[in-house]
Amino acid sequence: MLRTSVFAFATLASLALGAARAAEEPAASPNDMARFLAGLPAAAESPLAAYNKDPSWMRHAQAMDSTWRSLNQRQVSRIQAWSKANLAVRQPTTFYMFSGPDFLYANAFFPGSKTYVMSGLEPVGRLPESKFVSRRTVPGIVGHLQASIRSITNVSFFLTKEMRYQLSSTQFNGTLPILMAFIARSDKTITDVSFLTVEPDGSAKPSDGTPKAGVPNGVKITFKDAAGGEDQTLYYFSTDVSNGGVKNSGFLKFCEGLGQGDAFVKSASYLMHSDSFSSVREFLLEHAAAIVQDDTGVPVRFFKREDWDVRPYGRYLGPIPLFYGRYQSQMAELFKKNHSTPIDFGVGYRWRPNESNLIIATKQQKKAENR
Template identity: 50%
Template sequence: MKIAAVLAALLLMPAFSARGESVSANDTARFLAGMPPSAESPLTALTREPAWQRHARFFDGAFAQLEARQLAKIRSWAAANLAAPRPTMFYMFSGPDFLYADAFYSRATTYVLSALEPVGAVPDLMRLPRGGIGGALHHVERALGSILSFSFFITEHMKSDLRAGQLGGTLPILYVFLARSGKTIRDVVPVTLDEQGALLAQATGTGKNLTQGVRITFTGDDGVERTLYYFSTDLSSSGVKHSGFLKFCETLAPGNSLLKSASYLLHSGNFTSVRTFLLNNSATIIQDDSGIPLGNFDASKWRFFAFGRYAGPIEKFPGRYQSKYAELFRQGKPIDFGIGYRWRTHETNLLLAVRLSPDGPGGIETAASGERDRPARPHPPRRPHYVEPRGYWFGWPFR
């Protein structure tokens, strides 16, 4: 890029879009993730700004720690314990958490994430006001703080983080997670679901019960094209009754499911529709104890593998203790990463439920690894302990 073009990028950022200069979704994702965009991208000039360089160093360190502490270990666990993978994975109450969807089910080809958080607009960094890059990147860092530190989004924080700043909604976060997971974004399309579950281009969708979403097509190191859907939707029974979300999911079933840090909503009577869908349409369910209560599983159709130890719910969720969970986890096998609200490794619980019944959807019959048949010595009892995250990043206050 010539010097004049560099100066134009720095001084006249909005003019690029006005003159038709294109910024690809993949370059935008890499820029937000603190990774260099392609050499020909208009965003390349902006990587010379001190704010972006500081942001890149910050994310390099944070994601390197996360990879070593959790993601690499999760992928190893999944490789050793998951068999007969399905092409679809469902992640209800996910927020924009593609990181863990990919880590647990990296062989899926269709990911369906869903939560209340808004989709937001496709980020157009070239339209930010001059000097606005630093503030926008700082907003992204704050929005990712809790999940990078504790493996989950803090709901109260996310409500404000994803509605504030110049880059609002879940889409910028999905961009960052895709880029940092080594994915290349090919296409991003806003979509809606009608009441019957039909997928429509956003511009053509009409009606009061439409479900807003986005479809992202991407590839990984293996070159396989994959699809990520995120839908902003009310997952309560009263909410899904008037939307086509579960009808759309049925077209992709059966699949594998992930539930973590789900606020124990599936313990409630107002979430029976989603709970029933997951039990009827999942080949495997990976969850912590905030997911589906153990008593809701038909023991004749599921086989359970417990990892870690069950210390009960954190204080924020009283009345959700499960004696059946406690009994199951007395023989919990060791786990070397933390997950969910009990994010410390020594008090984490992870349940792998494998559907065995041949009369399930699609005749699901998933084999379990022989590795899982060897009982593990139970952990010695420890006093449940939890420290509520209060805006700290690996021990340092957020900037």
């Protein structure tokens, strides 16, 4: 009995000492955590530097390096070249509704935006903290991150059900770890991360990150190019953008307060084809100077000829079988009559390069000036 008691005491003392040491260790910065998640080495002075030689993390880094080399070659570099050639005039704000944590493609199509506003039903999650990182937890952390981004790095969109499972599977849950990893892999340095909610009048209110019912829960990430430059801001909101969801939430009022922007839509389940999402559709038509989208975005019938110049790119083959009822005859006519320009990358549900479609809808100058 005495031997058991002594052993138990020694065990408790050891655990207490370990906890005390962990408490004394400085916390890693959000940028350190972003680099850790992205498979990029920590600086020598970082609390995470010891993991640069951890076998599990090293395998993660090798996998991420390989993924990004391939992704940059077949997608990102081509999209950036296309964007530079075809989006000469850009607004400082980019609205990316139905995005989930897809900063990867937001930055590829709109690399210089001062502000990104992204939204989805997926929860924000907690700020990743170094106190939860240990030799024991690293395999699970990096494994779930890789699983979460596998579909978007392969086929350009998230598989919602798969992502929801992965985003709730570890201490590093929600969209925030993915956003941070994508920002780091885009050669950005994160300078601040804070949480907020949006009031019914559209004003932002600081939050401790605990989700609150009935309001948009968000995160604000401030970052800049690793080489320097001006601050950029990314807002991600976990919110319902159906008519019922935005009616009293203040989300669209918050967006309106940012002024005119550009908009990006892809792989959006054709939600804005439904009258249940007419409010967000009307917001984009009213407040976007240009909309870059695939056929899952705003139906082309809403781009009135006197208000919009619409240019087609790629091939329109109609929806994939899952959305067979969303075929647009006007879209087919647009691509046929306007002799669409080929694209050398894949995007959206028809992710193969020779099957993908995009349009750029640009508001006519007179209409844009009168907004």
